[in-house]
Amino acid sequence: MSKKLFVLVLALVLVSLAAFSAVKNPDTLIVAQYGSPESLDPQAMWDTASGEVVSTLYENLIRYDGESIDMIPMISTAVPTMENGLLTPDGKVYTFPIRKGVLFHSGNTLTPADVEYTFERGFLGDNSSGAMTLIIEAVSGGQYFSIESWFEDWAGMAYSDAVIDREPVSEEARAKLIEFYEEVIDPLFVVEGDNFVVNMKGSFGPFLYTICYYAGWAGILDAEWMKVNGAWDGKADGWWKWHDLQPEESPIHMDADAGSGPFKLQVWDQENKTVVLQRFDQYWQGPAKLKSVILRDIEEFSTRKALLEAGDVDLIAVDPIYRGTFDNTPGVTVIEGFPRAQVTSIHFTWAVDPASEYIGSGQFDGEGIPYNFFDDINTRKAILHSFNYDALIEDLVNGLGERVPTDLPKGFFGYDPNLPMYEFDLGMAEQAWKAAWDGQAWENGFKLVAMYNSGNEVRQTCCEMIKVYTESMNPKFKVDVIGAQWPTYLKATRERLCPLYIIGWVADYPDAHNFLSTYYHSEGYYGQRHGGSYTALAEAQFNELIEKGVREPNPVKRLEYYDLLQRRLLENYVSTPLYMPQGLWVGRSWVQGYFPHILRSNGDTTPEYYYAWKAE
Amino acid sequence: MTAYIIRRLLILPIMLLGITMIIFSMIWMLGPERLIGAYIKSPEALRSNDAQERLIRKYGLDQPFYVQYGKWLGNLLQGDLGYSNVGRTAVTKAIGSRLPYTAELAIYSIIPVVVVGIWLGVIAGARHNTFWDHGIRIFAIIGWSLPDYVFGLLVLLVFYSFLGWFPPGYLSESSMAVLRSDEWRTVTKFATIDSLINGRLDIFVDAFRHLIAPIITISYLWWAFILRITRSSMLEVLRKDYVRTARAKGLPEKVVINKHVRRNAMIPVATVSGGMIVQLFAGTVIVETVFARPGLGKFTADAAVQLDYFSIIGSALFFSFILIVANLVVDISYALIDPRIRLK
Numbered sequence: 001m002s003k004k005l006f007v008l009v010l011a012l013v014l015v016s017l018a019a020f021s022a023v024k025n026p027d028t029l030i031v032a033q034y035g036s037p038e039s040l041d042p043q044a045m046w047d048t049a050s051g052e053v054v055s056t057l058y059e060n061l062i063r064y065d066g067e068s069i070d071m072i073p074m075i076s077t078a079v080p081t082m083e084n085g086l087l088t089p090d091g092k093v094y095t096f097p098i099r100k101g102v103l104f105h106s107g108n109t110l111t112p113a114d115v116e117y118t119f120e121r122g123f124l125g126d127n128s129s130g131a132m133t134l135i136i137e138a139v140s141g142g143q144y145f146s147i148e149s150w151f152e153d154w155a156g157m158a159y160s161d162a163v164i165d166r167e168p169v170s171e172e173a174r175a176k177l178i179e180f181y182e183e184v185i186d187p188l189f190v191v192e193g194d195n196f197v198v199n200m201k202g203s204f205g206p207f208l209y210t211i212c213y214y215a216g217w218a219g220i221l222d223a224e225w226m227k228v229n230g231a232w233d234g235k236a237d238g239w240w241k242w243h244d245l246q247p248e249e250s251p252i253h254m255d256a257d258a259g260s261g262p263f264k265l266q267v268w269d270q271e272n273k274t275v276v277l278q279r280f281d282q283y284w285q286g287p288a289k290l291k292s293v294i295l296r297d298i299e300e301f302s303t304r305k306a307l308l309e310a311g312d313v314d315l316i317a318v319d320p321i322y323r324g325t326f327d328n329t330p331g332v333t334v335i336e337g338f339p340r341a342q343v344t345s346i347h348f349t350w351a352v353d354p355a356s357e358y359i360g361s362g363q364f365d366g367e368g369i370p371y372n373f374f375d376d377i378n379t380r381k382a383i384l385h386s387f388n389y390d391a392l393i394e395d396l397v398n399g400l401g402e403r404v405p406t407d408l409p410k411g412f413f414g415y416d417p418n419l420p421m422y423e424f425d426l427g428m429a430e431q432a433w434k435a436a437w438d439g440q441a442w443e444n445g446f447k448l449v450a451m452y453n454s455g456n457e458v459r460q461t462c463c464e465m466i467k468v469y470t471e472s473m474n475p476k477f478k479v480d481v482i483g484a485q486w487p488t489y490l491k492a493t494r495e496r497l498c499p500l501y502i503i504g505w506v507a508d509y510p511d512a513h514n515f516l517s518t519y520y521h522s523e524g525y526y527g528q529r530h531g532g533s534y535t536a537l538a539e540a541q542f543n544e545l546i547e548k549g550v551r552e553p554n555p556v557k558r559l560e561y562y563d564l565l566q567r568r569l570l571e572n573y574v575s576t577p578l579y580m581p582q583g584l585w586v587g588r589s590w591v592q593g594y595f596p597h598i599l600r601s602n603g604d605t606t607p608e609y610y611y612a613w614k615a616e
Numbered sequence: 617m618t619a620y621i622i623r624r625l626l627i628l629p630i631m632l633l634g635i636t637m638i639i640f641s642m643i644w645m646l647g648p649e650r651l652i653g654a655y656i657k658s659p660e661a662l663r664s665n666d667a668q669e670r671l672i673r674k675y676g677l678d679q680p681f682y683v684q685y686g687k688w689l690g691n692l693l694q695g696d697l698g699y700s701n702v703g704r705t706a707v708t709k710a711i712g713s714r715l716p717y718t719a720e721l722a723i724y725s726i727i728p729v730v731v732v733g734i735w736l737g738v739i740a741g742a743r744h745n746t747f748w749d750h751g752i753r754i755f756a757i758i759g760w761s762l763p764d765y766v767f768g769l770l771v772l773l774v775f776y777s778f779l780g781w782f783p784p785g786y787l788s789e790s791s792m793a794v795l796r797s798d799e800w801r802t803v804t805k806f807a808t809i810d811s812l813i814n815g816r817l818d819i820f821v822d823a824f825r826h827l828i829a830p831i832i833t834i835s836y837l838w839w840a841f842i843l844r845i846t847r848s849s850m851l852e853v854l855r856k857d858y859v860r861t862a863r864a865k866g867l868p869e870k871v872v873i874n875k876h877v878r879r880n881a882m883i884p885v886a887t888v889s890g891g892m893i894v895q896l897f898a899g900t901v902i903v904e905t906v907f908a909r910p911g912l913g914k915f916t917a918d919a920a921v922q923l924d925y926f927s928i929i930g931s932a933l934f935f936s937f938i939l940i941v942a943n944l945v946v947d948i949s950y951a952l953i954d955p956r957i958r959l960k
Contacts (some may be wrong), residue, residue: 030789165674248704267796270704271713271910272786276796294789298908302769303784306777307908357923454921488701488922549631 023590024311026614027291031606032304033317034455035486036273036297038129039337040254040265042219043122046131046525048506049486051173051216053275053295055600056609057105058219058259060113061096061196062212067595068508071212075099075110075220075260076196079208091203092141096196102284103265104222104252105257113197117223119189121232123147124181124239129247129494131217133525134210134508137517139188141202142550145523147243151180160481163240165508174237181236205550209509214600226251262288262610273297277609289593290615299455308332308588314614315587317605320397326586333591336400338583341507341598343515344459345577346383346466348374349496351532356497358449358482364437366445366476367547373448373499375532379441380573382432383500384422386469387462393579396461401579406566407505407519413555414512414562422576425563430473431529445476451501454483459502466500475480496531502578506601512562520569521546541568570597590614617951624944635936636692639929640685648677651925697933698926702918707930710915715934716805717786718911721903722896724808725831729838729892734885736839737846742873742882744851752843759840768833768906777827782829784907791822830907834900838892845888849881856880882953890946894939 037050042058045051046247061076076096086095122132123139126147133145144150148159155162155176161169168174176202190197200207206568211218227233229251232242247253257265262285263277277293296313298304304316309329318325338371352359353372360368374380393401404410405419434442450466452459460483467479484492492498505526508514518524522538526544530538545565552558583596585605592615594607643651672678676687691697695708703710738754758769775782787795787807794800794816795807803813807823853859854877862872901913912931919927 025789028789066819164670254704269796270710270793271717273910274792296908300905300908303772303906303908306772307784309777310780312783482921484922485702485918488918488924491701492922 019124023614023616027293029290029292029315029591029609029612029614030294030296030303030313031315032296032298032307032313033605034297034299035453037268037275038486038490039250040257040268041127041130041247041250041252042216042221043125043130043132044127044245044247044250044253045129046217047486047490049216052606053265053277054216055214055261056263056277056293057257057261057265058216058221059102059261060211060213060215060218060220062208064212064214064597064599065151067597069599070445070519071208073099074213075102075115082534090463092200093206094198094200094207095192096198096370098194098196100194102260103282104225104260105280106222106225107164107282108222108224110222110260112135112194112196113193115220116189116191117226117234118219118221119198120185120234121226121242122186122217122219123188124232125242126244127247128173128244129490131215131525133523134215134514135218138204138210139198139200141200141204142547143201145521149178149523150184154180154184158175163243166241166243168240177240178236181239186236187563202551205553206509206511206513209511209514214597215264215508219259219261221252222260223442225258229256254304256491260284263293266292283610285610288610290609293609297455301457308586311588314591315585315606318584318586320400320581320584321457321461323400323584325400331589333585333587333589335585335594335596336583338596339411340581340583340597341409341510342489342504343409343577343580344504345407345519345575346387346462346500347493347501347503347526347575348380348383348530349493349499349532350374350530350534351496352499353496358451358492358498360447360449363446364440366478367447369446369448370437372532373446377438377573378432378436380575382429382436383466384573384576385425385429385432386466387422387576387578388424388465388469389421389578390424392462392465397579397581400582400584402582404577404580406569407575407577408505408512408515408562408566410514412507412510412515414516414549414559414566416563416566419566421571422570422573426469426473429469433473433477437534442474442476445474445477445478447480447483448500449480449498451482451484451489451498453503462502478502493529504581510599511550513546515615516549516562516565517546520565520574522545530574537572541572548576588614590616617948620951621948624947628940628944631940632933632937635940636689636933637685638690638938639932641681641926643929644681644684646660646925649671650696651677690743692933697930700919700930701914701924702922702927707926710927711912712933714910714912714915717909718897720806720808721830721834721909721911722893724827724895725834725838725896728831728835729842729896730889732835733839733842734846734882737843737885738850738873738878738881740843740847741850741854742869742877744854749847753847756840756844759836760844762837764833764837764900764902765906767836768830768902771829771833772906774924775832782825782832782940784828784829784909786823786909787819787826788822791819826907826909830903830909833903833906834896841888841892843887846881846885850877853877853881878938879953883950886946886949886953890939890942893942894935897938898935929949 033051037053038047039045039050042054045054059075061074062079063074064069064070065072073079075098076082077099078086078097080094080096082089093238098112098115104110123136124147126132126136140150151159162177163171168177178312188199210572231251232239252258254268262280262283264278264280266278268275273296275295279288279291281287301322305325307313308316323336326334350372354362354371359371362368362371364370389403393399393403403421405421408415436483450463452463454455467481467532470479493501493503505515505518520538520542521527522535522543527538542565545561549558549561552561591612593612676684697707700707700710736752740749743749772784776784801814803810806819811823859872859876862876896908898913898916901917904911904914916931919931
């Protein structure tokens with residue numbers, strides 16, 4: 001190579017390297033993760049990718065204080081307690097004095113009426129992809145999980161009999177629907193002067209947690225903007241037209257927001273899988289240090305890694321499988337091992353939608369499974385004994401996780417380390433397969449689909465482990481591993497399309513009920529997805545213990561309920577947690593202001609953006 | 617030739633109609649119980665016992681084939697291909713919004729793929745069994761054998777991680793901010809062209825920088841294919857009598873190759889180029905994933921994996937259209953390459 005050419009190349013390389021050390025995009029935080037939001041309507045989402053954005057656009061009545069789970073005011077100027085008189089001694093009436101001078105992104109001023117509208121819209125809408133079930137359960141004193149079940153109990157007729165295709169079936173049904181709003185829903189949430197008041201049907205200990213920021217689903221909406229843009233008009237007559245809409249039917253699904261948070265939505269670019277948030281300069285606590293936040297969905301880890309090393313992104317999602325990759329990378333900070341209140345589990349759909357493509361032929365002919373394949377306890381037993389749990393912890397997540405016996409994180413009330421855990425035992429698995437479906441599974445074979453959300457390599461590998469071990473027992477067994485985009489994955493699990501999938505749960509609030517009810521109650525968010533005979537089993541053996549547990553003030557008695565519940569769950573091979581992960585945060589060292597919080601969506605990847613800034 | 621072209625253009629809609637019938641039939645054979653899944657939005661929709669039947673009737677899935685096909689075709693002609701779960705918008709919009717990204721990459725890739733591939737193939741053929749021939753063939757074998765995922769990551773590692781020259785993605789964030797602003801005029805949705813229209817040379821350079829690594833990846837993988845076809849064709853033509861005659865007449869070897877051999881060797885190359893263009897327009901999933909670029913490849917792959925029927929149909933129709941047009945262009949090019957061929 002000539003001298004001149006050598007010098008030129010060297011200069012280019014040095015310039016390239018030099019460019020890496022300065023803070024890039026100093027006013028903009030860029031995050032590369034995998035998984036796009038499902039919806040930006042706070043009441044139509046319940047996933048971490050959506051929550052990440054929603055909790056930046058919207059604000060709640062109260063929030064957690066820093067890294068703790070102590071609550072402090074946010075839109076409310078006080079946290080209701082019995083001591084300050086904002087919570088009645090019977091635990092049923094909460095009064096929230098609403099802060100003055102808070103502006104929405106539209107320029108409208110936030111008032112108690114907006115808070116009332118938010119809660120009523122959430123209740124009446126009760127979107128099946130949303131988290132309103134948490135608040136419905138709380139406000140109803142633990143009696144109901146959905147507005148439909150509440151209506152059915154009150155009206156004596158099923159909601160699906162009263163309303164078909166968004167229209168009441170008769171004048172009588174219409175009258176009942178209007179009356180339901182006027183007599184049941186409207187009195188729950190009232191405005192009294194500058195205060196917003198919640199009149200609970202029964203006391204519910206964790207209620208404040210269900211609406212505490214980072215709970216994106218309790219974000220306060222701009223009522224005036226919402227009504228003008230086609231959302232529920234606030235009236236009793238016709239509320240059913242907005243009940244359980246598809247997320248895309250909401251005006252705040254993807255093109256706009258109705259929040260008051262420190263950032264507003266600039267654009268959700270579907271093609272480039274990017275969400276761009278812009279600083280809201282009129283934010284009541286003062287403008288954020290960052291001018292904008294960009295969230296990019298990049299599935300390929302190597303690409304995310306390259307972008308981080310070059311400084312073109314500031315934070316990336318890193319699966320624990322890649323722990324150690326950045327140990328000696330200049331300019332990159334790694335924080336690991338902090339607690340995460342979440343569990344990742346194998347789930348079974350006990351009764352898959354018979355129209356689902358994922359059951360193949362629908363028979364024991366080696367090309368599919370019957371739709372109720374996992375109704376037989378032996379099939380579940382076989383799968384749960386076919387998994388190498390130790391390999392997952394030691395090799396796959398590189399020690400950044402631990403096993404727990406049921407879907408209840410360590411440290412939560414009711415957690416018992418002495419409960420038995422399923423062993424990796426192919427002998428037991430084989431016996432179970434031979435017993436499954438009176439031997440049909442073993443003799444005729446099957447083709448099972450195991451699903452994960454694409455980009456999540458840990459879950460992908462878990463599905464592949466299931467495949468390897470299951471297929472190793474019988475050449476007639478086939479397991480297809482399929483990855484799906486996050487929103488489609490959620491939809492498929494919700495609609496009971498996939499027989500076996502792996503999914504996690506991040507605590508919505510720091511109480512055992514959030515996990516036990518979600519996973520195991522027949523109307524819980526995950527519990528209801530089992531279908532089939534699970535419903536009867538849960539009603540017979542689990543529901544009562546869960547309901548009693550949340551209402552029981554005596555901790556000893558409460559512990560007894562939860563212990564019995566967990567033992568019954570284990571006996572019935574309902575599902576199993578794979579691991580409780582520990583956090584792994586990887587970002588450029590110029591990112592400042594990060595603090596982990598066990599209840600923050602994607603809290604192991606991103607900071608709370610209002611408090612973040614960039615500087616060396 | 618004009619009559620031939622006109623005839624082919626007149627047949628085009630008939631061919632497309634046939635394709636729509638085939639594609640629709642394949643989906644229709646799934647049966648109403650499976651197809652209703654594309655319309656049902658939540659388990660609550662099937663809560664009552666007669667819900668599935670009612671919804672099947674509502675969406676006309678119990679109608680005879682010709683009624684359903686007619687209705688679907690009517691919607692298609694109005695640009696309604698249904699809702700895409702993957703794109704979270706209408707299928708036509710989902711495909712239409714991603715097409716410019718794929719088209720831009722495809723168009724910029726075609727030139728190096730074809731020009732360099734043919735050039736290398738001609739050299740290899742003309743210098744048969746020499747060092748150049750062997751070297752080019754090894755180059756081709758490596759390209760053909762190397763998985764595009766591996767090569768793409770290598771390109772990313774060398775040109776971005778190490779050298780910092782060609783970043784992944786579509787544009788830098790600062791350029792994207794300009795594209796999203798009110799001052800930007802979108803005309804073609806090609807960043808390279810629109811940037812020039814908007815007088816932003818910096819964005820043109822940025823867009824091009826982001827294109828180079830994917831182009832290198834795509835090109836190398838296709839060079840292997842094109843140059844092997846070209847080389848084989850060259851060798852066949854070199855054995856023809858008229859080539860021996862040309863040499864016997866004392867013509868310089870360069871003239872023999874360029875005037876007599878090369879053009880005649882292009883017929884097979886033209887044939888495969890049609891299919892290659894379709895594949896480029898279909899987008900390459902791997903390149904889009906590794907380089908974090910939007911496009912039709914990833915969209916179609918996701919639709920297939922997630923059984924998003926409407927998106928699958930829409931993509932199949934679109935690629936069928938591209939293939940028919942590409943084949944027409946290829947057929948016309950035969951006549952241009954070889955005057956002996958008369959298109960009738």
